[in-house]
Amino acid sequence: MLKRRVDLAAFCFHVGNMSKVSPISAGLAERCPTCGQGRVFRGYLKFKPACEACGQDFTKADTADGPAFFVGFIVLILFAPFGFIIPMADQPMWWKLLMMFGLVFVTIVASLVMLPKAKSLLMALQIANKAEQARFEDR
Ligand SMILES: [Zn+2]
Numbered sequence: 515m516l517k518r519r520v521d522l523a524a525f526c527f528h529v530g531n532m533s534k535v536s537p538i539s540a541g542l543a544e545r546c547p548t549c550g551q552g553r554v555f556r557g558y559l560k561f562k563p564a565c566e567a568c569g570q571d572f573t574k575a576d577t578a579d580g581p582a583f584f585v586g587f588i589v590l591i592l593f594a595p596f597g598f599i600i601p602m603a604d605q606p607m608w609w610k611l612l613m614m615f616g617l618v619f620v621t622i623v624a625s626l627v628m629l630p631k632a633k634s635l636l637m638a639l640q641i642a643n644k645a646e647q648a649r650f651e652d653r
Contacts, residue, residue, distance in 0.1 A: 537642035541635030546570050547642050554634050561637065575640040576647075581632035585625055593621045 535550035546552040552567035561572045600613045639645070 537638040538635065541638030542631055544630060544634040547638035554637065555630060559630060559633055570641065572637065572641075574646070575637040577633050577636040577640070580636050581629055584636075585628045585632050588628065589621055589625050593617060593624070 535545075535547060537547045540547045540550050543550075544554055546554060546565040546568060548570040549565060549568035552562075552565035552570075554561055554565075554572060556562045561575075563573055564571050596617050597614070600610055600617065603610060603613075605613075
């Protein structure tokens with residue numbers, strides 16, 4: 515009975531501390547996942563050390579190469595088929611070359627636009643889910 519009461523208290527503590535801001539919408543808007551107000555970047559991909567509105571520490575989250583992986587994967591799925599379709603088109607060579615250069619340009623622009631969003635989203639999800647480096651328990 516005592517064990518059940520402790521678990522319920524832990525559950526209420528967890529629910530009471532849940533963020534009111536959706537980490538997905540805050541991440542895609544490049545805003546703080548805790549308050550939804552402060553911006554997370556001080557440059558193109560450089561995180562600020564903390565939220566200017568609520569003081570949330572952004573140095574805890576480390577997205578590493580996750581955003582680049584996901585953006586590369588999405589861009590590959592969206593644009594790689596055109597890399598096979600364009601050369602097979604029954605069009606003059608200059609048209610195919612122009613389309614391939616256009617495909618390269620669109621792929622690069624899409625990657626550069628999506629990368630900050632993906633990085634902010636992963637950081638927001640890490641903070642919202644309290645994700646951290648795995649380690650052994652201290653005994
Ligand atoms: Zn904040």
